[in-house]
Structure formats: C-alpha cells, structure tokens
Amino acid sequence: GEDVEQSLFLSVREGDSSVINCTYTDSSSTYLYWYKQEPGAGLQLLTYIFSNMDMKQDQRLTVLLNKKDKHLSLRIADTQTGDSAIYFCADWSGNTGKLIFGQGTTLQVKP
Amino acid sequence: GAVVSQHPSWVICKSGTSVKIECRSLDFQATTMFWYRQFPKQSLMLMATSNEGSKATYEQGVEKDKFLINHASLTLSTLTVTSAHPEDSSFYICSARDDSSVDEQFFGPGTRLTVL
Numbered sequence: 001g002e003d004v005e006q007s008l009f010l011s012v013r014e015g016d017s018s019v020i021n022c023t024y025t026d027s028s029s030t031y032l033y034w035y036k037q038e039p040g041a042g043l044q045l046l047t048y049i050f051s052n053m054d055m056k057q058d059q060r061l062t063v064l065l066n067k068k069d070k071h072l073s074l075r076i077a078d079t080q081t082g083d084s085a086i087y088f089c090a091d092w093s094g095n096t097g098k099l100i101f102g103q104g105t106t107l108q109v110k111p
Numbered sequence: 112g113a114v115v116s117q118h119p120s121w122v123i124c125k126s127g128t129s130v131k132i133e134c135r136s137l138d139f140q141a142t143t144m145f146w147y148r149q150f151p152k153q154s155l156m157l158m159a160t161s162n163e164g165s166k167a168t169y170e171q172g173v174e175k176d177k178f179l180i181n182h183a184s185l186t187l188s189t190l191t192v193t194s195a196h197p198e199d200s201s202f203y204i205c206s207a208r209d210d211s212s213v214d215e216q217f218f219g220p221g222t223r224l225t226v227l
Contacts, residue, residue: 035218040221040223041220041221042117042204042218042219042220042221043155043204043206043218044218045215045217045218048215088154088155098145098157098160099145099157099206099216101154101155102154103153103154104153104154
C-alpha cells in the first residue's frame with residue numbers, strides 16, 4: 001500500500017528555522033497535508049498543498065513539494081517554544097480517498 | 112471555522128463492558144467521517160470510513176463486530192467498542208469531511224479510552 005515516511009525527531013533553538021521532511025510513495029496523490037498534535041490533543045490542520053504546486057507560504061510556514069522525488073517539507077520560521085509538538089505529514093490518495101499519515105516528527109524547541 | 116467534537120474526551124471502563132464514542136460535526140454536514148486509532152508515540156491508523164446512511168468500510172485487520180460504527184445523521188457518527196479489553200486502550204480520533212469542501216478533513220480532539 002501507500003506509505004509516508006518522516007524523521008522521528010528534530011531539535012532546534014528558539015528563533016531558528018525548523019525544517020521537517022516527509023517522503024511519500026503515492027503516485028495519485030491529490031493533496032498533501034501538515035498537521036500539528038500537542039500532547040493529549042487531536043490534530044490541528046496547519047496547511048496543505050495541492051499536488052500540482054511547488055510551494056505554498058502561510059505566515060511562518062513554508063511548504064515545499066518536489067513531486068518528482070515525492071518529497072515534502074515544512075519550514076517553520078522563527079520557531080517558538082509553543083511550536084513544540086508532533087508534526088504529521090499526510091497524503092490524500094486520489095485512488096482510495098483516504099489520508100495516509102507518516103509516523104510523526106517530534107519537534108523540540110529549546111529556549 | 113469547521114469544528115468537530117468528540118464525547119467523551121476520556122473514559123475508563125472495566126474489561127468486558129461496551130463503550131460508545133460520539134463524533135459530531137458542529138457547523139457543517141459530513142456524509143463521510145473517519146475513525147482513527149493512535150497508540151502512544153505512534154501515528155494514526157485508519158480503522159474505518161463511516162458513511163451516512165450506509166455501512167462503514169473497515170480497514171484490513173479491524174474487527175467490525177468489535178468496533179461498531181453508526182452514522183445515522185449528517186453530523187453524527189458513533190463508534191462503539193464492544194466487550195472492551197485492556198488491549199483496546201488507546202486514543203481514538205475521528206475526522207469529518209466537509210460536504211461543501213471535500214478537500215479537507217477536520218479532526219476531533221480525540222477520546223482517551225482506558226480499559227481496566
């Protein structure tokens with residue numbers, strides 16, 4: 001089946017930029033999403049990108065998509081301690097209509 | 112914005128009892144809702160797709176007789192864990208797809224189930 005992979009952990013200092021990477025295998029991907037999950041909470045949609053786009057910027061968030069390499073990244077500028085959370089990359093498969101999630105990347109922001 | 116609620120937010124029950132979890136879309140209609148399960152420090156695993164007015168579609172390996180899903184209206188889906196056992200303890204999250212904007216799924220806050 002389709003697969004989404006993420007690195008498990010990233011640690012940055014407050015004020016630095018964070019870059020979280022994701023790779024996927026789905027050739028019929030329609031949308032790719034980034035979600036944030038804080039401890040004990042549900043998922044908060046951060047942003048998403050349509051599969052025919054290369055880049056999307058939304059305030060401190062920049063999403064880059066390399067469709068040829070099936071690589072997605074989320075850049076958080078000026079990372080704050082409140083950004084500490086688990087970030088999930090998800091692929092919406094055009095074939096199945098389902099969201100396939102990566103394992104999640106734990107972002108630790110040190111003061 | 113689109114809001115999805117879940118009730119209860121947490122529940123503790125004895126082994127052998129059944130537990131019902133509700134998922135509601137508060138300000139939009141959702142013909143399709145999804146139920147996920149998340150183990151500690153792991154990703155979300157899709158359990159089933161719930162469709163209003165029809166039977167749910169279960170993912171491989173998910174027992175439909177154990178995890179009963181009912182989607183009786185365009186704003187409510189329920190998941191009933193029947194004869195719960197300690198291994199069913201998990202974080203259950205639902206999501207709802209807005210009928211007017213099928214590109215997005217909105218997630219509920221999750222329900223923490225602990226079976227003693």
